[in-house]
Amino acid sequence: MMPILSMIVLIPLIFAALTLFTKTKEQARVIALTGTVIVLLLTVYMYFNFDSTIADNQFEELIPWVPSLGITYHLGVDGIAMPLILLNAIVLPLLVLFTWNDERKSPNKFYAFILATEGAVIGVFTALDFFLFYVFWELTLIPLFFMVSIWGGPNKHNAAIKFFIYTHVASLVMLLGIFGLYFEAWKLTGTPSLDIPTLIAQFQFIESGIAKDMIFLALLFGFIVKIPSFPFHSWLPDAYTEAPTAGSVLFVMLKIGGYGLFKVMLPMLPFTASPNLMITIMAALGSVSVLYGAFLALSQKDLKRMVAYSSVSHMGYVTLGAAGMVSLSVSGAMFQQFSHGLIMSIMFMSCGIINNATGTRIINDLGGLAQKMPKLAVIMVMTFMASLGLPGLSGFIAEVSVLAGSFVNLPSYVMIALLAIVITAAYHLWALQRAMFGVYNKKLGTVADINTFQTFSMGVIAILILYFGLNPSPVLEMMLTNSDQIVSLMAVMGV
């Protein structure tokens, strides 16, 4: 059998290295497009050979690596990982197209970092060994760090360092959790292993309740910061805002925090010493993020910063849905990750385009852009509607599943999150109205609409948002099998 998972991880990394050696922008973008398209084709092939009816890992590859420490090269995908790989595989070639005509210094490095991020992120989604998982996890930091600090906005150095140190500390805490799990399982079985399924299975046999809770919280912290959830979100607005447009989109693709929540935390949750406390922590963080992020977004003057804070708000649904612990809420939260990736890509692309065309992102300085940029206006309006949760678009499916699903177990937390819906609608519509509609602000001079490449890439994503809003089942089915399994585990444990 073809080692397809190794291929979708390694091809972007190899193409990243190739891109570094190119001399011109033309060569760099062609190689980047080739690499991302190959990954897309392989992923589509995988998708059609993926069995949505089982919750097990598929396409597995297993090679011993450092046997004396129990480290293996173990890859596999399940219904949690597959949609996220699909998301990355779809958006990345479109992102390359989106930047096709951009002028910037060192395009070879720029495209190399895009490819490297893709390889690292897909690596996290496919790794079934904690060592490998952590390697890819940390690897995502490096290209993004450079992305922000080379091509970022005026405050790029601080934003890059803040992002790097903040999330690196979180990763280290997560590593502590991994170590704890590793040694507790080693004590139980007598053989070292860093295999994720093995360690998760061993977790329930750990005797000490305190050890279990500490391990769980350490891992949770690592994932929560990456999501990011209130109160650990402060790196996000800076990093998202200062990053170049492509960098912001890459940040959005970085769904590894939420992935860890579903893949690692939820299967362990029923076996912690105090599962109800853990659920409360997650639910509280999630619902507060939804509301707090929405309030902060409302008060932003900068369009991109508003979008960044709306991301904090939207990702709160992921944590809340995970804590909801019914199949609908968990799969809804997984779907939110997928949908949010699509929606935010366009939101950040729009911010980038507006900034380039007008030289400002301050909402009040814009006005009437729809008259000059009709194509952008159509796509933006649709995406903003999806983002605020209009039925028929993908955001609605995710949010309604999370809210309706979680209401069963967590009514009070859902009430908090519900308050945010009004605010979310308010800031989206208000921003749209002031920036795009009304009288054209003549101070902006002449602005041109989006070019063909941009129309194509944003258009495809917009169509997908509509498509999955009307027919979510192609991705939702994969998620449902896994969320059913997680939830049934809870039921067995009586949580």
Added chain:
Amino acid sequence: MDVMLFAPEITLVLTGLAVLLIGLFIPTDSKKILGYLASIGVLIALLLTVSSLGTEATAFNDTVSIDALSQYFKIVFLVVALLFTIAGIKYTEGNSHTEEFFALGIFGTIGMMFVASANDLMVLFVAFELASLATYALAGFEKQNAKSLEAAMKYFIIGSLSAALMLLGISYVYGATGTTSIPAIAASAGVLASSPMGIVAVVLLVAGFGFKIALVPFHMWAPDTYQGSPSVVSALLAAGSKKMGIVAALKVFVVALIALQAEWQTVFAILAVVTMTYGNVVALKQTSVKRMLAYSSLAQAGYITMAFVVLTPLALGGGIFYALSHGFMKAGAFIATAAVTYMVLSENKDSPDPDHIDNFRGLGKRMPITAVCLTLFVFALAGIPLTAGYMSKFVLFSSTIQSGFVWLAVIAILNSAISLGYYAKIVKYMYFLPTDQEKVSEPFPYTVALIIAAIGVLVIGFWSEPFVYWAMEAAKVLIPGGM
């Protein structure tokens, strides 16, 4: 006794003598050949050591032993010596004292190797002093440079003091047990534990080794010495002679004085925490890259000291493994600094601080290979995955958690995060701060040394199994029985 057991040492002695002798008869401008000769000699010694892996023997009335531990550390020292001699080819260009430079480096390495083999405290002490004397002289190699002289003086005075403390400690151990043989001391555990002399010995030896390994508060000499010495020599000091202190401390504390474990374990725990924290925090503020690396070296020694606290076979193996990785990373980082210093000085002979971080501005453009290698070394030192530094931290920190010292591991991990602050600063200067200066040609020997070190860092990080295995085998010598 099989003379072949000491083939690597004999090769080095012959090389050192040949370098000295030939150097007397050739003019300065052809002395470049001495560097090549020295490198070849060290390389042969390295190959001989590697080929004799797995040998176990004792010699000279059991005062010297060859086992997995000594072989392992010999490889560490020879690797560092090889980087030192290769980089030295460029550094000594046009220097009339070239032969002394290489001969001292080689004799120092022989001393380090005998420390690794020592099975008797007297042999250990003599070998230690052989290595120390050679490095004192090397630190002051730039006789015209006041900083170099200051470095050598500080190093010499503090080194002598620590030697005196160590010798006094050894004399107390002898007084209590009546022997200087390490296995015999270990065997008379009862006597040591019940004698007040044992405690005095521990205090003296901790202080003595504390100076050598540069643990806070015995570290005062280290930043000045590393900064003032020629960068190539700093590489030898930080990557080589500090490891000698560690292997000697392993032999003295973990093997000989294991009966007094309870006494010294706590002391090492405190020293480890203080050293890593102080080293990292102070490194954050440095503007001299060599000084920054010196403080980072303190921090790294603090991490390795954790092995003395945890004291499980996995932790000791982790500490030993760390020593090898650190040899590549730290030697590489100092040699990269040497290359930059060389570049700065060749442009402006009177530059007051050639290793100032401002001189690293735009290095990514000016010296791309050096910059890439230095980036790799500092990321490895910070513990970024798939480098030697990450694997070492992985084994060492995780073993700390395994034995229940979670607080210690947490402090170490937080420290590791702080360290990113200053390591990233170097990368930032090299790649993000603009420079209007032109690209320069990178000195060939430095580049070779850097590439060797970079390959080492990557190979150990990526293909760790054999290295971890060797380190674990070496640790079994310290604690028989294994895991």
